[in-house]
Amino acid sequence: MRIGIPRSLLYYKYLPFWKTFLTGMGAEVETSPLTNKKILSRGVEVAENELCVPVKAFYGHCMALRDNGVDALFVPRVVSVEERAYTCPKFLGLPDMIGAVAGSLELPPLLTPRLNQREKPREFKLQLMDFAREQFGLRRLEALAALESARLAQRRYQEGLAGGRKPLDLLPASRFNTPRWRPPAEKRKRIGLLGHPYNIYDGYLTQNLIARLEEMGAELVLPEMTDHNVLMKAATDVPKQLYWTYEKEIMGAINLWTEKQMVDGVVYVLAFACGPDSLIQVLIEHRAKLHNIPLMSLTIDEHSGEAGLITRIEAFIDMLMRKKTAA
Ligand code: SF4
Incomplete structure (x- = not known):
């Protein structure tokens, strides 16, 4: 299965994790191109006017991936990444916002794992293991192996950033x-x-x-x-x-x-x-x-x-x- 990851929003934070996790489960991952005039104007055309510009761009990136023929779009619902805190409401509602136009834009199916660590920090792991089982039919040990590789890839990325490199230097074709x-x-x-x-x-x-x-x-x-x-x-x-x-x-x-x-x-x-x-x-x-x-x-x-x-x-x-x- 070819899964598209839009080059927008949390891409810049978690691409190494997502990409390694999805490939570890046997998927092929494709990212959308750098934001350009066409991507942004298409996003602006279909998104609600009062949304912020990065969310508008996100719509355009989904459309670019559709044009590239991916089989599914990765649009996680990131509710909370730590105890007693939330992310911006736009991240909570992203799968709904994209889902609302998916039919009219003929987008491929959305993969929308729900990630919420507000109550329990370890939930994240269980939520991703459920996702691995439901979407990819992975057994517990296989899912754990994919998660571990993803964690290491994300750690390497963060060490690179802490060492003074920019996401633009470390993410694919970002410069x-x-x-x-x-x-x-x-x-x-x-x-x-x-x-x-x-x-x-x-x-x-x-x-x-x-x-x-x-x-x-x-x-x-x-x-x-x-x-x-x-x-x-x-x-x-x-x-x-x-x-x-x-x-x-x-x-x-x-x-x-x-x-x-x-x-x-x-x-x-x-x-x-x-x-x-x-x-x-x-x-x-x-x-x-x-x-x-x-x-x-x-x-x-x-x-x-x-x-x-x-x-x-x-x-x-x-x-x-x-x-x-x-x-
Ligand atoms: S915090 Fe939320 S509203 Fe603000 S720019 Fe990010 S996604 Fe948009």
Whole structure:
């Protein structure tokens, strides 16, 4: 069976795990191409208007995989990835949203394992073993072997990230964000690039932001360079705990970067119409101000234009450079 994994949303977090797990069960895995104009416009056409741009892109990626003739689409329902926390409601509803248009778009069948660790952290394993049995007819030991290989692949990926590599360097055919040149190391500024991985690493949605920042002299510091548990611990530095795991990671990153003065400035990428982002944006801005770290928020949607983005990041980096010189 050829299973398509859309190159969007949690692809940037868990592709090594999903891919190894599915191939370990005997499937052939195909990922959709990098987001491009056609993928995004098709997604925008069929998705509800009020959705955030990465979810709109997800629809387009499903359609690209359909065109490539995959037998099934992998659209997990990721409810919770840790105890007493949830993911964004869009991840909970993703199989329903895609399922609602699957008939009219003639999408292949959806594989939608439900992953929920809110009550019990070990449920994840059992839920995936059930999925392996129901969808692939695997016995317990076979499913456990596939899960173990997947866990190791994900660990290698995370070690690579912790070692300073970007998802774009480690995931297959992802390097759209290549800088054409970079200023010498002594002239670079440490810029924290904050946001959800599916926003900051999708070169089409962000107008190739990573490469542009690197060309302008940014030495990027990314949330993925820090271990998840360290980010979670750093995120507790707020009066009320956040419900959403991925937003906690973002808060943990800004807390750590500002506390330890790890960055000269922060660029925060958020999606228009994103509920969780709009809530933590206030906390992030407050935190940066408190530690006197310049911060620029960039809101992206399907209409984001290249010219405006370049002017803004040029002005921001120029300001950082002058600030540094004056200091
Ligand atoms: S967290 Fe925001 S950007 Fe991410 S899927 Fe949810 S609404 Fe969209």
